[in-house]
Amino acid sequence: MSNLKLISIQKNYGKVKAIDNLNLEVQDGELVTLLGPSGCGKTTTLRTISGFLAPSSGEIYINDRRITDIPPERRGIGLVFQNYALWPHMTVFQNLAFGLQMRKLPKDEIKRRVKQRLETVRLEEYENRYPRELSGGQQQRVALARALVLEPDILLLDEPLSNLDALLREKMRFEIARIHKESGVTTVYVTHDQTEAMVISDRIIILNKGRIMQQGKPEDIYENPANKFVASFMGNTSFINGTVVDFNGKYTGVKTGDGLTIYGIGRKVEKGENVVIAVRPEDVQFILSPGIRREMKSNNLFSAKIERESYIGEVVDYQLKLKSWSIRAKSAVSNKMTEGEIVKIYLDPDKMPILSE
Amino acid sequence: MFAAARKRRGFIFPPYVLLLFPAVLFMLLIYAYPFISSVIRSFINKKGALSFDNYIKSWNLYLKDILFTFSITIFNTLASGTIAVLLSVYFRLHDSVISRFLINLYRLPIFIPFVVVAQMMNGFLAPHGLLNIALAQLRLIDLNNPLQLFNFIGLSFGFIWKLAPFTILIIYGGFQMIDNSYIEAARSSGARRLNLIIRILIPMNKPSIMVALVLIYSQIVGTFTLPYMLIGGKIPTTITVDIAHRVNYFMDFGVANALGVFSYILVFVTAIYYLKTKVREVK
Numbered sequence: 001m002s003n004l005k006l007i008s009i010q011k012n013y014g015k016v017k018a019i020d021n022l023n024l025e026v027q028d029g030e031l032v033t034l035l036g037p038s039g040c041g042k043t044t045t046l047r048t049i050s051g052f053l054a055p056s057s058g059e060i061y062i063n064d065r066r067i068t069d070i071p072p073e074r075r076g077i078g079l080v081f082q083n084y085a086l087w088p089h090m091t092v093f094q095n096l097a098f099g100l101q102m103r104k105l106p107k108d109e110i111k112r113r114v115k116q117r118l119e120t121v122r123l124e125e126y127e128n129r130y131p132r133e134l135s136g137g138q139q140q141r142v143a144l145a146r147a148l149v150l151e152p153d154i155l156l157l158d159e160p161l162s163n164l165d166a167l168l169r170e171k172m173r174f175e176i177a178r179i180h181k182e183s184g185v186t187t188v189y190v191t192h193d194q195t196e197a198m199v200i201s202d203r204i205i206i207l208n209k210g211r212i213m214q215q216g217k218p219e220d221i222y223e224n225p226a227n228k229f230v231a232s233f234m235g236n237t238s239f240i241n242g243t244v245v246d247f248n249g250k251y252t253g254v255k256t257g258d259g260l261t262i263y264g265i266g267r268k269v270e271k272g273e274n275v276v277i278a279v280r281p282e283d284v285q286f287i288l289s290p291g292i293r294r295e296m297k298s299n300n301l302f303s304a305k306i307e308r309e310s311y312i313g314e315v316v317d318y319q320l321k322l323k324s325w326s327i328r329a330k331s332a333v334s335n336k337m338t339e340g341e342i343v344k345i346y347l348d349p350d351k352m353p354i355l356s357e
Numbered sequence: 358m359f360a361a362a363r364k365r366r367g368f369i370f371p372p373y374v375l376l377l378f379p380a381v382l383f384m385l386l387i388y389a390y391p392f393i394s395s396v397i398r399s400f401i402n403k404k405g406a407l408s409f410d411n412y413i414k415s416w417n418l419y420l421k422d423i424l425f426t427f428s429i430t431i432f433n434t435l436a437s438g439t440i441a442v443l444l445s446v447y448f449r450l451h452d453s454v455i456s457r458f459l460i461n462l463y464r465l466p467i468f469i470p471f472v473v474v475a476q477m478m479n480g481f482l483a484p485h486g487l488l489n490i491a492l493a494q495l496r497l498i499d500l501n502n503p504l505q506l507f508n509f510i511g512l513s514f515g516f517i518w519k520l521a522p523f524t525i526l527i528i529y530g531g532f533q534m535i536d537n538s539y540i541e542a543a544r545s546s547g548a549r550r551l552n553l554i555i556r557i558l559i560p561m562n563k564p565s566i567m568v569a570l571v572l573i574y575s576q577i578v579g580t581f582t583l584p585y586m587l588i589g590g591k592i593p594t595t596i597t598v599d600i601a602h603r604v605n606y607f608m609d610f611g612v613a614n615a616l617g618v619f620s621y622i623l624v625f626v627t628a629i630y631y632l633k634t635k636v637r638e639v640k
Binding site for chain 2: 050052078085088089098102
């Protein structure tokens with residue numbers, strides 16, 4: 001049973017606040033992902049938890065044990081690095097055994113635990129190989145096994161998949177999710193890859209400029225972004241700016257500078273307020289036959305021009321011109337449209353979050 | 358026609374190999390010719406006949422000096438290496454005002470030639486030199502009975518002062534190449550400082566450490582000025598002083614060459630190791 005608590009963590013570099021009053025609690029067995037762009041403070045947070053950076057202020061607890069001033073080697077934290085950091089002069093077995101030797105465990109116990117962890121990551125056959133004799137994916141799994149073999153209270157993973165190719169990265173996402181489920185270790189995962197975060201996380205924390213922008217389950221954050229930054233970070237969201245002009249009970253009407261009125265779901269916005277409408281590519285529906293068009297609600301039906309189309313395999317990716325706004329959309333390959341074509345689109349108001357600017 | 362013949366024999370001589378010519382010629386003239394000629398002349402006695410006379414004479418007269426050279430080389434190589442590793446580790450793991458000051462300071466002796474070092478050591482280590490006076494001021498010694506340092510100890514002091522910085526330059530460079538993540542991985546695995554140094558940092562930097570040791574080892578074997586100015590003709594002294602002595606006072610090139618061959622033998626094993634390491638690096 002391990003939980004992690006960060007209370008009012010602040011990390012300053014001169015006048016720059018790398019972490020700004022961060023409060024975070026990770027429950028036992030939970031996998032929480034810190035997601036954000038470069039420089040948002042996610043790696044700084046991870047290094048603060050691991051003890052390689054001292055916070056300027058604030059407290060860190062593991063299982064109610066204050067660890068703020070405890071050196072990294074005594075925190076009971078397992079770390080997996082972006083570059084794997086496997087010691088090149090040691091075999092896979094020796095890499096895993098090192099930490100156990102530091103704890104002065106008996107040789108038989110070390111052997112048993114190393115073998116058990118190598119089985120978890122499905123690398124039993126590779127114990128006598130050196131890191132240079134392994135592929136990137138295998139090295140990553142060894143790094144994970146090396147952290148897990150110590151049975152840490154908390155496991156920290158710092159962009160562990162960013163050095164892998166796209167195919168392997170996708171495979172390893174599921175592998176990490178499986179290993180986390182099997183080991184049940186409380187985990188903090190750092191990435192800038194939204195898809196990766198969605199696949200493996202129990203909870204996502206979006207960071208920007210050292211502050212938490214939003215936290216919640218992946219689907220909640222994706223469907224209900226708290227602000228423009230979160231919406232822009234989760235998917236290829238397009239934004240349309242306007243002013244709130246209408247409430248019709250359920251939906252909020254927003255009028256753009258070029259005369260469009262778009263309805264969406266507006267929370268905490270007031271009439272006259274300048275807002276942005278977040279439009280996701282998958283929420284733009286193409287109206288391909290007049291029959292279907294008649295069944296749609298009268299609002300949010302627009303004509304748009306196809307500016308660019310890109311075939312990306314399973315779907316076609318479009319860039320549409322809606323008055324002066326550029327928005328992204330996707331459609332099935334069977335309905336492929338051509339550049340320059342004028343199409344009818346429907347923006348489902350239930351899926352158009354209206355956010356404060 | 359030649360091309361066809363070469364192809365038949367499976368030998369291809371690309372024209373760009375000619376680019377190596379200036380460097381190879383330089384090596385042949387400056388290094389290989391004197392080396393081969395001194396080896397040959399070491400086997401020629403005063404009557405001009407092939408014999409082991411020079412080696413027998415060298416062995417009988419200078420065995421003590423050969424052993425002295427070997428021991429002072431080994432001792433100073435290991436001492437400079439140890440000091441260099443310890444300081445380099447300190448520089449790598451500590452970022453403080455003191456470490457930054459030392460990082461800037463340690464390089465200075467590299468730029469001071471051996472002859473200047475020898476002169477400095479002459480003044481510093483002399484019976485009434487700075488060191489003895491300072492120790493006397495601290496009442497640690499009696500100046501009427503000062504420390505005699507123009508021997509193994511004084512020579513080692515000079516060698517370490519001059520060569521440890523060069524060794525640090527190479528070894529610290531190697532430590533700087535080790536990414537922080539390797540150190541952090543070890544620390545998060547529970548390694549304290551000593552284990553981190555012995556089991557992670559030194560093994561990961563082994564090639565740099567070995568290359569540094571080989572380079573200073575060869576340098577110590579071949580250094581003339583420092584032992585000449587500190588010890589001179591006293592017994593025991595180093596091979597290089599004996600070579601100078603044989604040539605200057607006896608014009609005995611045969612024994613001088615034989616002594617030279619002994620010093621070649623001393624560096625031969627380390628030179629092979631150095632070459633092997635470099636070839637492996639290139640591969």
